[in-house]
Amino acid sequence: xxxxxxxxxxxxxxxxxxxxxxxxxxxxxxxxxxxxxxxxxxxxxxxxxxxxxxxxxxxxxxxxxxxxxxxxxxxxxxxxxxxxxxxxxxxxxxxxxxxxxxxxxxxxxxxxxxxxxxxxxxxxxxxxxxxxxxxxxxxxxxxxxxxxxxxxxxxxxxxxxxxxxxxxxxxxxxxxxxxxxxxxxxxxxxxxxxxxxxxxxxxxxxxxxxxxxxxxxxxxxxxxxxxxxxxxxxxxxxxxxxxxxxxxxxxxxxxxxxxxxxxxxxxxxxxxxxxxxxxx
Amino acid sequence: xxxxxxxxxxxxxxxxxxxxxxxxxxxxxxxxxxxxxxxxxxxxxxxxxxxxxxxxxxxxxxxxxxxxxxxxxxxxxxxxxxxxxxxxxxxxxxxxxxxxxxxxxxxxxxxxxxxxxxxxxxxxxxxxxxxxxxxxxxxxxxxxxxxxxxxxxxxxxxxxxxxxxxxxxxxxxxxxxxxxxxxxxxxxxxxxxxxxxxxx
Ligand SMILES: Cc1cc2nc3c(=O)[nH]c(=O)nc-3n(C[C@H](O)[C@H](O)[C@H](O)COP(=O)(O)OP(=O)(O)OC[C@H]3O[C@@H](n4cnc5c(N)ncnc54)[C@H](O)[C@@H]3O)c2cc1C
Numbered sequence: 001x002x003x004x005x006x007x008x009x010x011x012x013x014x015x016x017x018x019x020x021x022x023x024x025x026x027x028x029x030x031x032x033x034x035x036x037x038x039x040x041x042x043x044x045x046x047x048x049x050x051x052x053x054x055x056x057x058x059x060x061x062x063x064x065x066x067x068x069x070x071x072x073x074x075x076x077x078x079x080x081x082x083x084x085x086x087x088x089x090x091x092x093x094x095x096x097x098x099x100x101x102x103x104x105x106x107x108x109x110x111x112x113x114x115x116x117x118x119x120x121x122x123x124x125x126x127x128x129x130x131x132x133x134x135x136x137x138x139x140x141x142x143x144x145x146x147x148x149x150x151x152x153x154x155x156x157x158x159x160x161x162x163x164x165x166x167x168x169x170x171x172x173x174x175x176x177x178x179x180x181x182x183x184x185x186x187x188x189x190x191x192x193x194x195x196x197x198x199x200x201x202x203x204x205x206x207x208x209x210x211x212x213x214x215x216x217x218x219x220x221x222x223x224x225x226x227x228x229x230x231x232x233x234x235x236x237x238x239x240x241x242x243x244x245x246x247x248x249x250x251x252x253x254x255x256x257x258x259x260x261x262x263x264x265x266x267x268x269x270x271x272x273x274x275x276x277x278x279x280x
Numbered sequence: 281x282x283x284x285x286x287x288x289x290x291x292x293x294x295x296x297x298x299x300x301x302x303x304x305x306x307x308x309x310x311x312x313x314x315x316x317x318x319x320x321x322x323x324x325x326x327x328x329x330x331x332x333x334x335x336x337x338x339x340x341x342x343x344x345x346x347x348x349x350x351x352x353x354x355x356x357x358x359x360x361x362x363x364x365x366x367x368x369x370x371x372x373x374x375x376x377x378x379x380x381x382x383x384x385x386x387x388x389x390x391x392x393x394x395x396x397x398x399x400x401x402x403x404x405x406x407x408x409x410x411x412x413x414x415x416x417x418x419x420x421x422x423x424x425x426x427x428x429x430x431x432x433x434x435x436x437x438x439x440x441x442x443x444x445x446x447x448x449x450x451x452x453x454x455x456x457x458x459x460x461x462x463x464x465x466x467x468x469x470x471x472x473x474x475x476x477x478x479x480x
């Protein structure tokens with residue numbers, strides 16, 4: 001051990017950076033949300049539209065905590081990303097101060113034998129109520145006024161918060177160049193495919209690339225399998241454009257994609273990650 | 281009064297060691313805000329000091345040469361999972377604090393990490409055999425994605441306080457919020473009082 005009283009440079013960890021946090025601090029009360037609509041996305045994923053009285057809006061990328069309580073009083077919570085933040089990216093400050101009912105959306109991928117996801121996806125019907133609170137997370141967020149190019153990389157249900165960014169960009173009329181790379185097992189597992197195709201075909205600022213890890217659609221000539229450095233380099237905005245990069249999905253997917261992007265020259269400080277689910 | 285969820289039946293085991301809102305996890309999920317940093321152990325060092333002043337500094341070999349403790353603790357992540365009886369090896373923060381002078385007015389700590397992550401806690405929460413710099417997990421070196429080569433381990437607080445890739449502890453005379461604390465998470469983070477977010 002060496003003891004010294006000399007000042008030591010504190011490098012980049014000392015520099016205050018933007019936090020994306022709201023100026024006003026607020027507590028997060030539980031809301032009672034009512035299921036307004038449900039849509040089957042794939043054989044194992046369902047989108048729920050929820051009416052939430054008192055919801056003050058959110059930024060795309062944020063999530064909510066859902067709380068379920070059984071007859072015997074047992075209660076449990078899980079996090080779900082907002083598939084649509086309910087205000088379509090309108091900043092809190094410009095929201096009406098009167099509590100209004102907003103409609104938000106979640107997309108739940110069933111985890112077999114899971115406690116909460118099969119209940120949300122298969123048991124809930126229109127008119128049912130659940131408790132939730134949010135928005136949570138002031139880091140994995142895209143600011144709709146930010147004109148910088150954006151690269152999104154999603155694996156499986158990791159597409160959900162990225163879809164919130166894509167939808168918000170469209171609603172807000174943003175011109176920020178967006179590229180989305182979404183990796184799924186098979187075409188039958190693809191979330192939001194029709195909506196993404198429609199948005200991309202009418203908007204030259206949005207480019208969507210699908211990657212298939214198990215089975216590709218008929219006529220596909222590209223590779224099938226885990227995203228490698230070549231596939232990431234081909235589909236993603238180049239590091240020279242200094243895009244904001246958002247990577248979301250299961251932990252092994254996020255670990256692999258984020259470290260490959262760093263090795264391809266992307267600045268680690270510009271890569272934000274969100275990890276769902278357990279380690280492999 | 282909580283709303284009863286029609287037809288919801290619990291499936292997970294309950295355990296008196298689970299804090300409110302937590303569920304039992306057998307795997308070891310990962311929560312980080314960015315890519316896992318690459319670390320070169322030949323230049324790695326751990327620093328204890330205050331802003332602008334390094335009071336003690338240990339290289340990797342020097343840290344490993346300090347008395348180590350094996351601990352078995354429950355860990356609680358704010359994303360709702362709890363892992364019981366996780367096994368760690370590391371150096372008690374008490375051992376590190378013994379090497380430096382601590383001013384009476386220095387009652388707060390900010391942990392600083394590779395990648396720029398920070399988190400704050402009262403100094404009292406790092407003292408008295410409650411916190412470690414951990415470099416071993418489950419009988420092996422701590423894997424990178426779980427914070428290797430070394431992370432802070434403060435198991436009685438939510439796990440975001442157990443900063444991964446920790447490089448420095450700064451003693452402070454006034455509390456200063458860290459990365460998640462500035463972004464909506466609770467300043468203290470006691471899982472038994474369910475202090476997840478601002479205002480909890
Ligand atoms: C910030 C955040 C945002 C999230 N957003 C979404 C979202 O938008 N949509 C969504 O569907 N999920 C999302 N998740 C995951 C979600 O919170 C739950 O973990 C998931 O629904 C499983 O809960 P469960 O109660 O059904 O399973 P549990 O009863 O908790 O788990 C059952 C078993 O399955 C394993 N398991 C848990 N999750 C997964 C998984 N993803 N894949 C494989 N095995 C798993 C567990 O290790 C456990 O052993 C998010 C998680 C986080 C932390």
